Amino acid sequence: MFLLWLRIAAILYGLASLAAFGAVLGDAPRWRRLCMPLALSAWCVHAVSAVEMLVLAHRWMPVGMHEVQSILALLIATVFLFIALRYRTLSFGIFALPLAFLLIVVPALGPDKHTFTSPVIRSGWLLLHITALLAAYAALIFSLLASLLYLIQEKRLKNKRSPGFLNWLPPLDTMDQIAQKTLVLGFHCMTVGLFAGSIIAQESVGPSYFSDPKIWLSFVMWGLYVIMLFVRRSTGLRGRRAVYLSSAVFVVMLCVWAANLLSSVHRFSAP
Amino acid sequence: MKILLAGLNHKTAPVELRERLAIAPESLADETRALLSHPGVREGMILSTCNRVELLVCYEEGEPELARHLNQRFAVDMQSLGPHLYHHRESEAVRHLFRVASSLDSMVVGEPQILGQVKESYTVARSVGAVGGHLERLLQGALAAAKKVRTETQIGSSSVSIASVAVDLARKIFGSLEGKRVLLVGAGKMSELAARHLMQQGAGSLLVSNRTYERAVQLARKFESHVIRFEDLHTRADEADILITSTGSTEFIFRTPHAQQFLHRRRNRPMFIIDIAVPRDVDPDVNRLDGIFLYDIDDLQSVAASNLSDRAREAQKAETILEQELARYQRRVESLDIVPALVDLQAAAEDMRQAELRRAHSRLQSFTPAQLEALEAVTRGLMNKFLHQPLRALKNAAQHGDLAAIEAIRAAFAPNGTKGSAPPDQSANYAGSEEPAHTAKRRDG
Numbered sequence: 001m002f003l004l005w006l007r008i009a010a011i012l013y014g015l016a017s018l019a020a021f022g023a024v025l026g027d028a029p030r031w032r033r034l035c036m037p038l039a040l041s042a043w044c045v046h047a048v049s050a051v052e053m054l055v056l057a058h059r060w061m062p063v064g065m066h067e068v069q070s071i072l073a074l075l076i077a078t079v080f081l082f083i084a085l086r087y088r089t090l091s092f093g094i095f096a097l098p099l100a101f102l103l104i105v106v107p108a109l110g111p112d113k114h115t116f117t118s119p120v121i122r123s124g125w126l127l128l129h130i131t132a133l134l135a136a137y138a139a140l141i142f143s144l145l146a147s148l149l150y151l152i153q154e155k156r157l158k159n160k161r162s163p164g165f166l167n168w169l170p171p172l173d174t175m176d177q178i179a180q181k182t183l184v185l186g187f188h189c190m191t192v193g194l195f196a197g198s199i200i201a202q203e204s205v206g207p208s209y210f211s212d213p214k215i216w217l218s219f220v221m222w223g224l225y226v227i228m229l230f231v232r233r234s235t236g237l238r239g240r241r242a243v244y245l246s247s248a249v250f251v252v253m254l255c256v257w258a259a260n261l262l263s264s265v266h267r268f269s270a271p
Numbered sequence: 272m273k274i275l276l277a278g279l280n281h282k283t284a285p286v287e288l289r290e291r292l293a294i295a296p297e298s299l300a301d302e303t304r305a306l307l308s309h310p311g312v313r314e315g316m317i318l319s320t321c322n323r324v325e326l327l328v329c330y331e332e333g334e335p336e337l338a339r340h341l342n343q344r345f346a347v348d349m350q351s352l353g354p355h356l357y358h359h360r361e362s363e364a365v366r367h368l369f370r371v372a373s374s375l376d377s378m379v380v381g382e383p384q385i386l387g388q389v390k391e392s393y394t395v396a397r398s399v400g401a402v403g404g405h406l407e408r409l410l411q412g413a414l415a416a417a418k419k420v421r422t423e424t425q426i427g428s429s430s431v432s433i434a435s436v437a438v439d440l441a442r443k444i445f446g447s448l449e450g451k452r453v454l455l456v457g458a459g460k461m462s463e464l465a466a467r468h469l470m471q472q473g474a475g476s477l478l479v480s481n482r483t484y485e486r487a488v489q490l491a492r493k494f495e496s497h498v499i500r501f502e503d504l505h506t507r508a509d510e511a512d513i514l515i516t517s518t519g520s521t522e523f524i525f526r527t528p529h530a531q532q533f534l535h536r537r538r539n540r541p542m543f544i545i546d547i548a549v550p551r552d553v554d555p556d557v558n559r560l561d562g563i564f565l566y567d568i569d570d571l572q573s574v575a576a577s578n579l580s581d582r583a584r585e586a587q588k589a590e591t592i593l594e595q596e597l598a599r600y601q602r603r604v605e606s607l608d609i610v611p612a613l614v615d616l617q618a619a620a621e622d623m624r625q626a627e628l629r630r631a632h633s634r635l636q637s638f639t640p641a642q643l644e645a646l647e648a649v650t651r652g653l654m655n656k657f658l659h660q661p662l663r664a665l666k667n668a669a670q671h672g673d674l675a676a677i678e679a680i681r682a683a684f685a686p687n688g689t690k691g692s693a694p695p696d697q698s699a700n701y702a703g704s705e706e707p708a709h710t711a712k713r714r715d716g
Contacts, residue, residue, distance in 0.1 A: 153443070157440070157444065157564050158564065160573070170446075171443050171444060172446075173445045173446040235539065236537075236539040236540065237539065238539045238540075238541070238562060239562060
């Protein structure tokens with residue numbers, strides 16, 4: 001049944017994406033009125049699907065690529081809805097809604113064949129570890145997006161271009177706030193995720209856990225994150241330099257994500 | 272009922288004349304009553320804005336002399352009024368009203384105020400009983416057309432004045448203007464206007480600075496704001512989020528090092544600088560700094576001009592919508608036009624009467640001319656009495672715009688009527704050969 005919900009959610013995300021394009025790029029009020037109800041419906045159906053999927057599996061942790069993609073899409077949609085309601089802007093919908101749609105298209109086609117079972121996956125710490133890190137990724141995606149849009153808007157205003165194709169871009173201040181707040185949210189999520197991961201690894205792998213380069217990379221990323229937040233806070237860094245800094249952290253984050261595939265810790269090879 | 276619209280606007284009359292005819296909102300009701308009492312006027316409405324004064328009336332016979340009315344009410348002689356006055360009749364009057372309500376006839380095409388002004392005039396006219404079925408339909412049509420133009424085109428979405436372009440740009444930088452501080456440096460009509468506009472749009476507070484301290488104090492009093500001494504300008508300008516400068520200085524007042532200091536003290540929070548002065552007060556290189564957005568008068572004017580051309584493009588779309596709405600209105604009016612139905616009804620009854628008289632011709636041979644005349648009068652009287660009720664019901668239905676009732680009466684009393692366009696022989700056929708057999712038999716018996 002959860003697959004049916006997921007398919008409905010995919011269709012609704014698709015429609016919401018089209019409405020977002022119409023509302024943002026076409027500046028059509030009719031599409032604007034449709035976009036949020038469609039996105040909210042998609043999110044509700046998606047949430048029902050995710051809960052049902054995990055209840056059926058008798059665990060709360062997403063396992064396998066399909067489940068992880070579905071949960072990441074749900075988190076991205078959640079952040080988008082929060083931004084849309086808080087800042088009254090649908091602009092992020094033209095990125096977030098298609099991304100959510102693309103992330104759940106494959107999971108919606110059928111159940112994941114490549115999955116695994118392990119007693120570890122029923123651990124509460126592991127659930128916290130994965131959920132918090134996925135939330136951090138979702139927040140960082142929005143932070144980077146907001147920073148890039150800030151840059152484009154800043155360039156437009158500097159070049160004194162008349163309103164045209166990019167007239168839909170939100171105000172600079174709104175994008176700065178979104179970039180800053182999602183960055184802080186991402187940091188908190190990442191800290192919780194790494195803390196939970198460290199506890200699990202200590203218990204299940206032991207001291208050898210610290211010799212994993214992936215773990216080192218994770219802590220390097222966290223350290224970079226702290227530095228970036230400190231610099232932004234202390235100097236009020238905005239604009240181009242802030243985007244470069246956000247991008248750097250995002251690239252490291254992608255490296256950590258890629259390193260997941262190589263790390264023995266994340267293969268659950270240890271008992 | 273016929274429609275007549277007479278008036279003058281910014282295209283046809285100078286402001287000196289327009290201001291003599293302008294009607295204050297509190298006098299609009301009295302003036303509308305006066306218009307209604309003008310000979311021949313059945314329904315009427317006055318639209319008075321800073322750019323136009325227009326009288327719209329519905330009448331039945333004898334076109335009302337609206338120029339004379341203006342001449343009498345406003346003591347403007349006919350000679351100075353005549354060349355500036357325009358008259359639109361029937362469909363031209365409808366088209367003009369639709370264009371006015373949709374802001375296509377405005378000085379600044381797409382400006383939003385005119386729709387509110389038309390609504391206000393309509394409300395006042397209704398309140399004094401000057402709006403009947405005809406004007407009601409016309410105004411409803413015009414307001415619906417204007418609403419459609421607003422929602423389906425971008426005609427009013429971009430700013431076309433320097434002050435509103437400045438507000439738009441400030442919004443693109445800061446989002447909401449709430450709590451933002453504006454610093455006005457120097458005095459100038461345009462800079463004051465921009466500052467006033469920013470304050471009206473929600474800017475939190477205003478600071479004023481001028482080379483002449485007394486002038487700054489005067490300005491500050493005018494805006495209920497605070498003064499920054501000109502000597503302290505470079506140390507305190509960073510307090511403002513938006514800086515409007517318009518001094519007579521021949522040298523730059525703000526250069527890149529000053530702007531760098533502002534940014535440093537503002538912890539890189541953006542700053543919007545509007546330089547309206549000629550020669551300019553701010554070094555253009557300042558715009559290169561991250562976080563500083565500098566617009567001079569040419570920049571603002573070029574944005575306004577670009578927006579204006581966008582509006583012109585949208586106005587073309589609006590004209591197409593207006594044509595559709597005019598056609599829709601025309602169809603509705605035609606379907607409510609009861610004259611053809613009245614003609615059909617009367618012709619059908621008259622044909623029936625004539626047919627009955629012809630049928631009884633052989634039996635009327637013995638009648639004297641006086642008796643025949645009396646018979647003619649009696650049958651005509653009966654016919655008129657019979658028609659009285661349906662004709663009155665038809666007129667009432669038309670008055671209330673009740674299309675269903677009009678169709679029902681048409682179907683009941685003149686089922687084969689062709690809205691008055693039927694050739695005479697067709698009417699004769701109806702009354703003669705197409706008469707139901709049982710009716711003819713009963714009459715014969």
